[in-house]
Amino acid sequence: MRPRPTIIDVAHAAGVSKSTVSRVLQGDDSYVKQETRDQVHRAIRRLGFERNALASSLRTARTYMVMLITPDISNPFWAELARGFQDTFEKQNYSVVLGNSDWDKHRETEFLAKARRNRFDGIAINPAGVNKQELRAIHIPSVILGVREDFSTFDRVGSDTYNGVLAALEYLYALGHRRIGFIRGKHESGRGYVRLRAYQEFCKHRGLPIDESLIPLVPFDLQGGRRAMEILLDAPRRATALFASNDILAMGAMQLASERGLRIPADLSIVGMDDIYPAAMTTLPLTTMAKPKYEIGCQAAKYLFERIVGDAPPNGRRCVLPCRLVERQSAAPPAL
Amino acid sequence: MRPRPTIIDVAHAAGVSKSTVSRVLQGDDSYVKQETRDQVHRAIRRLGFERNALASSLRTARTYMVMLITPDISNPFWAELARGFQDTFEKQNYSVVLGNSDWDKHRETEFLAKARRNRFDGIAINPAGVNKQELRAIHIPSVILGVREDFSTFDRVGSDTYNGVLAALEYLYALGHRRIGFIRGKHESGRGYVRLRAYQEFCKHRGLPIDESLIPLVPFDLQGGRRAMEILLDAPRRATALFASNDILAMGAMQLASERGLRIPADLSIVGMDDIYPAAMTTLPLTTMAKPKYEIGCQAAKYLFERIVGDAPPNGRRCVLPCRLVERQSAAPPAL
DNA sequence: CTGAAAGCGCTAACAA
DNA sequence: TTGTTAGCGCTTTCAG
Numbered sequence A, B: 001m002r003p004r005p006t007i008i009d010v011a012h013a014a015g016v017s018k019s020t021v022s023r024v025l026q027g028d029d030s031y032v033k034q035e036t037r038d039q040v041h042r043a044i045r046r047l048g049f050e051r052n053a054l055a056s057s058l059r060t061a062r063t064y065m066v067m068l069i070t071p072d073i074s075n076p077f078w079a080e081l082a083r084g085f086q087d088t089f090e091k092q093n094y095s096v097v098l099g100n101s102d103w104d105k106h107r108e109t110e111f112l113a114k115a116r117r118n119r120f121d122g123i124a125i126n127p128a129g130v131n132k133q134e135l136r137a138i139h140i141p142s143v144i145l146g147v148r149e150d151f152s153t154f155d156r157v158g159s160d161t162y163n164g165v166l167a168a169l170e171y172l173y174a175l176g177h178r179r180i181g182f183i184r185g186k187h188e189s190g191r192g193y194v195r196l197r198a199y200q201e202f203c204k205h206r207g208l209p210i211d212e213s214l215i216p217l218v219p220f221d222l223q224g225g226r227r228a229m230e231i232l233l234d235a236p237r238r239a240t241a242l243f244a245s246n247d248i249l250a251m252g253a254m255q256l257a258s259e260r261g262l263r264i265p266a267d268l269s270i271v272g273m274d275d276i277y278p279a280a281m282t283t284l285p286l287t288t289m290a291k292p293k294y295e296i297g298c299q300a301a302k303y304l305f306e307r308i309v310g311d312a313p314p315n316g317r318r319c320v321l322p323c324r325l326v327e328r329q330s331a332a333p334p335a336l
Numbered sequence C: 001c002t003g004a005a006a007g008c009g010c011t012a013a014c015a016a
Numbered sequence D: 001t002t003g004t005t006a007g008c009g010c011t012t013t014c015a016g
Helices: A007-014 A018-025 A034-047 A053-060 A076-091 A105-117 A132-136 A161-175 A194-206 A222-234 A247-259 A293-308 B007-014 B018-025 B034-047 B053-060 B076-091 B105-117 B132-136 B161-175 B194-206 B222-234 B247-259 B293-308
Strands: A065-070 A095-100 A122-125 A142-145 A155-159 A180-185 A241-244 A269-274 A287-290 A318-321 A324-326 B065-070 B095-100 B122-125 B142-145 B155-159 B180-185 B241-244 B269-274 B287-290 B318-321 B324-326
Touching: A007 A018, A007 A034, A018 A034, A053 B053, A065 A076, A065 A105, A076 A095, A076 A293, A076 B076, A076 B095, A095 A105, A095 B076, A105 A122, A105 A132, A122 A293, A142 A293, A155 A161, A155 A293, A161 A180, A161 A194, A161 A241, A161 A269, A161 A287, A161 A324, A180 A194, A180 A222, A180 A247, A222 A241, A222 A247, A241 A247, A247 A269, A293 A318, B007 B018, B007 B034, B018 B034, B065 B076, B065 B105, B076 B095, B076 B293, B095 B105, B105 B122, B105 B132, B122 B293, B142 B293, B155 B161, B155 B293, B161 B180, B161 B194, B161 B241, B161 B269, B161 B287, B161 B324, B180 B194, B180 B222, B180 B247, B222 B241, B222 B247, B241 B247, B247 B269, B293 B318
Parallel strands: A065 A095, A065 A122, A122 A142, A142 A155, A155 A318, A180 A241, A241 A269, A269 A287, B065 B095, B065 B122, B122 B142, B142 B155, B155 B318, B180 B241, B241 B269, B269 B287
Antiparallel strands: A095 B095, A287 A324, B287 B324
């Protein structure tokens, strides 16, 4: 394999200077005579020249690379968001490097350092441990995945969880349910408890009592969902419907409920949240409040891109995308 | 934000030449007096110097970046494989750029071109459209995801699908099933039909007749699974058990079966393949022949890394990881 | 053990 | 419209 041709080889072959080659490489408006341009293009083709992005980046300080830091790409929620992000940046000819933080600040920090060393043009991150100052200190245009109030000076894009939960609850209410359980996810701690607040607001608004035995707090996983369902089943007065803070919890609950012989939705309605990939594949497809994962990825990419090219306002922007109810089959009116 | 300090700034601050700084930057054995080394380190810390990976790469022709091209990261199968791949390369301080080919040759080719332009050190790919020659022509160390005989000169890592299918079928047989359906996925076309071959071999070996009405051919998606189940239900003599070419097909089949009132596994046993993320979350957890997705990613990364550092044999290696039966609850002995 | 000097391949003033 | 000339920040001989 002979050494790859450089811009100089092309210049020679085309009988021009390397600046001229560089100019046509940059395409568009660069003032180069049509004839010269064609000559250069021919030479490029003939030699099979490919511009060395490294050299170019070193000179221009633009790498056309961005880093996307999420907790875990093997989690379908993040995978879908990542897909939206990538698809959008791909159109601008950017490459995206993925980092899985595993909710670990140390790992996250490593990725940020890497982004700096490699002079990435931008960063999209769902902050696990770093704070606003630390991210600021990276000095790379960034966008926050999720509406985190503690990152208010950054562009942020997330979904309207609060109203999503409210709407899910109202949906159940409209179906006729008056005793509605709520599975809380433990991981939510620290930041907000938006879902719980929405639940409380809903109960208050509808004049429903808040029964502690109906709002189990469990880890955000399948086991958590199962455990929550056990608790709910033991409640002195059982709920007729149930909202789970995410689909995984909902699926766990569904599993246990049907093992215990409950029929869904006849005996118990269940509504999840997120609409992750598996939600449509349960034996009884799950009704859920979908989060616009892919769209969040797209919007985050747009914000970040604008910031990179300097086409964004100085202040952090905030984009809250609406959730959307996906009616499948796990929710129905209560039995009489 | 002042300009970032360069190796020269460090050199000045430490009172040495930039060559020396470069030497200590490269760590290890480089012959630099301990005292000088410390001096440099102090200067580095003091100035907050971070080596510019671009400049370094331009000079050394090593980027510490690899590209991973899979059909779709939002598909849990690939997401898990990607995770294994990333985790492994991360330990070597590499970054991985993801490309989603969407089974499209054009997109795939674009990613390969990008890998060349950016002088990536390696490529891992599940080839959608490119062939051996085309990939060869990229001249970047590569590893093939999947045991593709048409890429025999490359390192390849995949799973033992043939024996996996056989084992799944034998499992059903051992449970007592003698009439076993088989859902074929249409996408498999072109390359091999390994699964079908395994089915045929199994039937032959066990002296079971091959009943065309029991081996529907459908698209590789949820709808396909449902459709297949419809066909199976219409069969003159129904199967008591069913192997689906992948979990999605199995889940679709399960959905339709239970809508039709069949009880699983009492009336029908179902075994899937892959063990993707959602398989454990169906209302009745799916028994499935797991493919070592994460491990494939890890092994592919290892092969690729060895190839990159020149620590691999000249000929393409081939690693076929075994599948593993995950017994959950969708399969049981047939009703009498 | 350390420094000087020559690039890696490209871009961007500045001239022409 | 094109060429000349300096670098971008780092690594790597080659001397010393």
